[in-house]
Amino acid sequence: MSSSHSLTQSVSMPLLNEYDKPTSQHYKILLMSWAGWVFDFYDLILFSFLLIPIGKELHLSNVGLSYVLGVSLAATALGGVVFGILSDRFGRRSVLQWTILTYSVGTFLCGLASSLELLLFFRIITGFGVGGEWATGQTYIGESFPPKVRGRFSAFMQTGAPVGVLLASVVGGFLTPVIGWRMSFFVSVLPAVLVVFVRKHLPESDMWLERGKDVSQGTISALAKFKSLFSQDHAKLFLQSLLLAIFLMSAYWFTYSWLPGYLHEQRHLTLTRSALWMIVAQGGGVLGYVSFGFMADSVGRRPAFTVYSFFWAIGLLMTTIFWDAIVSYPAVILGFLFLVGFGTGVFSGFGPLCAELFPTSIRNTAMGSAFNLARGIQFFTPVVIALIAEKYGLGGGISLAALFALLTGIWIWTFPETKGKILDT
Numbered sequence: 001m002s003s004s005h006s007l008t009q010s011v012s013m014p015l016l017n018e019y020d021k022p023t024s025q026h027y028k029i030l031l032m033s034w035a036g037w038v039f040d041f042y043d044l045i046l047f048s049f050l051l052i053p054i055g056k057e058l059h060l061s062n063v064g065l066s067y068v069l070g071v072s073l074a075a076t077a078l079g080g081v082v083f084g085i086l087s088d089r090f091g092r093r094s095v096l097q098w099t100i101l102t103y104s105v106g107t108f109l110c111g112l113a114s115s116l117e118l119l120l121f122f123r124i125i126t127g128f129g130v131g132g133e134w135a136t137g138q139t140y141i142g143e144s145f146p147p148k149v150r151g152r153f154s155a156f157m158q159t160g161a162p163v164g165v166l167l168a169s170v171v172g173g174f175l176t177p178v179i180g181w182r183m184s185f186f187v188s189v190l191p192a193v194l195v196v197f198v199r200k201h202l203p204e205s206d207m208w209l210e211r212g213k214d215v216s217q218g219t220i221s222a223l224a225k226f227k228s229l230f231s232q233d234h235a236k237l238f239l240q241s242l243l244l245a246i247f248l249m250s251a252y253w254f255t256y257s258w259l260p261g262y263l264h265e266q267r268h269l270t271l272t273r274s275a276l277w278m279i280v281a282q283g284g285g286v287l288g289y290v291s292f293g294f295m296a297d298s299v300g301r302r303p304a305f306t307v308y309s310f311f312w313a314i315g316l317l318m319t320t321i322f323w324d325a326i327v328s329y330p331a332v333i334l335g336f337l338f339l340v341g342f343g344t345g346v347f348s349g350f351g352p353l354c355a356e357l358f359p360t361s362i363r364n365t366a367m368g369s370a371f372n373l374a375r376g377i378q379f380f381t382p383v384v385i386a387l388i389a390e391k392y393g394l395g396g397g398i399s400l401a402a403l404f405a406l407l408t409g410i411w412i413w414t415f416p417e418t419k420g421k422i423l424d425t
Helices: 002-012 024-058 062-090 092-110 116-144 147-158 160-179 181-187 190-201 206-211 222-228 235-256 259-266 271-299 301-319 330-357 360-377 380-398 401-414
Strands: none
Touching (some): 024 092, 024 147, 024 160, 024 181, 024 259, 062 092, 062 116, 116 147, 160 271, 206 360, 259 380, 301 330, 330 360
């Protein structure tokens, strides 16, 4: 009798996203997803700070280093698709652990690279793990938090990106000159300890457990799940989401893949001062990522996307094309760098938007595929910037990011407004 009563009680319990307000379980999911994203992004951005010392030791040109950076971005596309499918099949918690382990091991191995070929291979491993973590964490949060606060808590997770860049700035700008680039990679394996906490303290997504039983039992093949993104029911929204992600990713990587090098080489800042200026930009990023979630939950996803994207474009144009107009006013330059970071807060909107557009059975597959296929396309971005820089300087290449930021703010209006939507199961 007691067993039957317990079962009835368990079945009648609401899902996490049906609670009136977040509980300790919600905050555990948020904390671990956020921490995974911090170190995910840290591992990806750290390489940008180590480009110069790596190039000197291994005798690599800027174009050669751009290929290494591009390959790691391309690998995120494969990682995003593969881990997205695995997450929809084996659960959010398990795949979150796998992604963290993969990118931590890849980053450690980079410290052992003695040639361009080995460095390329190890960056592929890192990129593969990096590609899977974001969508898994965002799906986890999207399925767990109540609809009325989904945007702001997804935004809190997204603050892991600027925090990761801040951490990479500190390690790359202050620690690397002391310990060297190889040791900087070695110490970056520490995030692997997060796996222990995820395994011990994180509950599985109860929405996935409810809706994903057919997936976990293998009745839906991985290929069928990916192909379903192009079915009559989902193709239009998926392709819209993919194009939005491409605009977002292009704006971001045209901004950041060479920004530390731009400040150091073209604007003649020391590595330490370049890192400090990057920290200012990421201070704006933290504020932008958090505030975006509140604005999106208040006035809607589409207006928030447009406002932040346009801020981003203005900041970029002023710190590249119009640099000479403000060069005599360092405080003004820092203000526009802060605005660049603030505008990148628009990334906080992509996770909740995708969570609200796709059903549980393919949510992680759709989100991971759109986000990381778009990031994989950025293989070409560092190379394009390096080639443009040969004639117009790094600032000329980076300024193209403003165009993609503007396109992001315009394209969002092709989507339905999804603020406060109850997730489809």
